Amino acid sequence: MIGKAGEILRAGGLVAFPTETVYGLGGDALNAQSSQKIYAAKGRPSDNPLIVHIYRMEDLAPIVREIPQKAEALAKAFWPGPLTMIFEKSERVPLTTTGGLTTVAVRMPSDAIAAAMIKAAGGYVAAPSANTSGRPSPTVAKYVEEDLSGKIEMILDGGQVCIGLESTIVDLTVDPPMILRPGAITKEMLSEVVGEVSVDQTILRSDSGQAPKAPGMKYRHYAPKGDLTIIEGDRGKVCARIEALSKEAMERGLKVGIIGTDETVGNYHATSVKSAGNRADESTIAKELYRILREFDDEGMDVMYSESFDDGGIGAAIMNRLLKAAGHHIERL
Ligand code: TXA
Ligand code: MG
Numbered sequence: 316m317i318g319k320a321g322e323i324l325r326a327g328g329l330v331a332f333p334t335e336t337v338y339g340l341g342g343d344a345l346n347a348q349s350s351q352k353i354y355a356a357k358g359r360p361s362d363n364p365l366i367v368h369i370y371r372m373e374d375l376a377p378i379v380r381e382i383p384q385k386a387e388a389l390a391k392a393f394w395p396g397p398l399t400m401i402f403e404k405s406e407r408v409p410l411t412t413t414g415g416l417t418t419v420a421v422r423m424p425s426d427a428i429a430a431a432m433i434k435a436a437g438g439y440v441a442a443p444s445a446n447t448s449g450r451p452s453p454t455v456a457k458y459v460e461e462d463l464s465g466k467i468e469m470i471l472d473g474g475q476v477c478i479g480l481e482s483t484i485v486d487l488t489v490d491p492p493m494i495l496r497p498g499a500i501t502k503e504m505l506s507e508v509v510g511e512v513s514v515d516q517t518i519l520r521s522d523s524g525q526a527p528k529a530p531g532m533k534y535r536h537y538a539p540k541g542d543l544t545i546i547e548g549d550r551g552k553v554c555a556r557i558e559a560l561s562k563e564a565m566e567r568g569l570k571v572g573i574i575g576t577d578e579t580v581g582n583y584h585a586t587s588v589k590s591a592g593n594r595a596d597e598s599t600i601a602k603e604l605y606r607i608l609r610e611f612d613d614e615g616m617d618v619m620y621s622e623s624f625d626d627g628g629i630g631a632a633i634m635n636r637l638l639k640a641a642g643h644h645i646e647r648l
Contacts, residue, residue, distance in 0.1 A: 316471060317428070321435025323468045324349075329356060331445040331459045332432050333473030334424040336397045336482050336498070337452035337605070338459045339368065339442030340467065341432070344378075347409035350441055356466040359448040363531045364414035365441040366399050366482075367421050370433040378408050378419060378439065385509040386487040392508045395425035397482040397499040412441050414530060422482055428473045443531075444481060449538055450612075451605035451640070454479050458609055479602035480632045484529055485512070494518070495529035497632040499601070518635055539608045541572070541616040543641040547623035548648030554582050556648060557620045561585040564618050572611040574621035576600070587614055591621075597630050604633060608640055 320330045327349050330341050340357060342349030344367040354361045369375060372390060375382060379402035386400050404419035413419050424430065433440045444452035447462040456472035463470070483498030483505075491511040494502060497518060505512045517527040544560075546553045557573060561584060564571045571585040580590045589607045592599030611619055621637060623645070624630045638645065 317431045317435050320432050320469055320471055321437075324432075324436035324440065327352070328469075329353060329467040330432065330469045330471060331456075331463060331467055332429055332442070332471040333456070333476055334368075334426045334429045334442075335476060336424070336478045336480065337454055337476055338445040338456065339424075339429070339440075340445040340459075340463065341368070341436070341440040341442040343436060344368070344412050344439035344441035345407060345409065347411040350409065350411040353441060353443060356463055357443060357446070357448050359443065361411070362414045363443075364416055364420060365412050365443050367408065367412065367419055368429065368433055368440045368442050369421060369423050369438060370395075370430040371438075372423075374438045375421060378405050378421065379403060380405055383487050383490075385490070385492055388508050389485065389487075389492075389505065390423070393500050393504075394423040395430065396423070397425075397478055398422065399482045399484045399496075401484065401486040401488055401495070403488055416530075418486075418488055420484065426473065426476075428471055432471065451539075451608045452481060454602070454605050458606075475602075477602070478598070479605060480629070480636060483632070486528060489513075493528065495527070496532060497635050499598075499629055499632065501628050501631065503628070538642070539616070539619065539640055540612045541570075541619055543608075543619040543621060543637075543644065545621050545623050545637060545641050545645040546648065547645055550579075552648045553622055554579055556646070557622070558583055560620055569617040570615055572614070572616035572619040574604075574607055574619065576622060579622065585620075587611065587616065594624075597624060597628060597633060600624060601629050601633055604636060 342353045399422040445459045453459045483500040484496040486493045493513045561571045573583045573585045573588045577593045
């Protein structure tokens with residue numbers, strides 16, 4: 316399978332593959348035509364750059380202008396893993412891959428299938444998440460198939476991914492390094508290695524009026540078909556408010572979905588009540604969030620209500636994606 320995938324990629328074709336974060340839609344990163352095919356298969360605007368995936372450190376230097384010391388330190392600490400770093404690109408990376416930018420995003424995934432496939436492909440695989448533009452990123456092969464079947468040459472099935480949210484993106488062309496997208500490698504973890512780290516303010520607020528530094532963050536990603544509202548505040552009040560909103564919407568004949576947690580789902584009544592995971596371990600929530608959003612789409616929910624999550628650790632990434640899915644519609648109690 317891996318050998319076949321490598322052949323397809325070398326010939327300019329597309330292969331979807333598992334990574335530890337979400338499934339990726341891979342093409343040869345150094346082949347401009349392959350990148351164009353990726354944009355077409357996803358229905359993605361071509362000004363939204365792709366991440367170049369490598370499998371070993373020595374392949375970084377040829378595609379970047381320089382490797383800042385802090386990048387070296389972060390690579391040592393977190394590669395292979397869910398961290399993407401932005402560098403000034405070298406001539407070898409086509410502008411189609413970088414959406415016209417002179418910088419390039421690079422990541423070394425830790426998933427064994429991903430690593431073997433990148434190696435078989437020749438070392439450089441451009442890959443966005445393997446979803447149709449605007450849908451939640453796929454965490455199982457079934458959802459890749461739903462979105463991309465017939466549009467790509469092959470899907471490698473590695474079962475459910477382990478993290479469930481896309482990689483942390485850090486810009487190393489500025490000092491201090493700046494987080495452009497929160498993920499499983501948290502701000503605290505990065506700071507421990509390189510000291511001060513800043514955060515693109517557009518990640519946190521929808522009303523800053525500024526363009527986000529990662530072009531993809533400006534699009535309303537992860538958008539479910541129904542209306543999603545996040546309810547934030549004291550836990551008891553949140554539960555009561557969600558239950559009241561659900562009751563009211565059901566009485567109006569709407570299909571209602573609720574995203575709760577293991578601790579609270581027993582209290583809710585709606586068309587469909589789902590637990591995102593366990594508050595004691597928020598990584599369980601990261602892992603299931605996109606699946607739940609997709610299931611609510613499949614079940615045809617008209618409105619959805621979700622509890623909010625703590626902002627620390629991976630919670631920052633969970634809330635970032637949830638806020639985007641909700642179009643920043645949040646009710647604070
Ligand atoms: O976990 C992940 O990163 C997954 C897996 C497949 O590796 N990939 C992923 O790719 O999430 P994608 O294309 O869905 O998201 C990449 C994000 C986009 O928001 C894009 O705008 C940003 O990275 N990006 C890529 N290159 C960039 C660059 N040179 N400067 C700033 N942002 C960049
Ligand atoms: Mg994506």
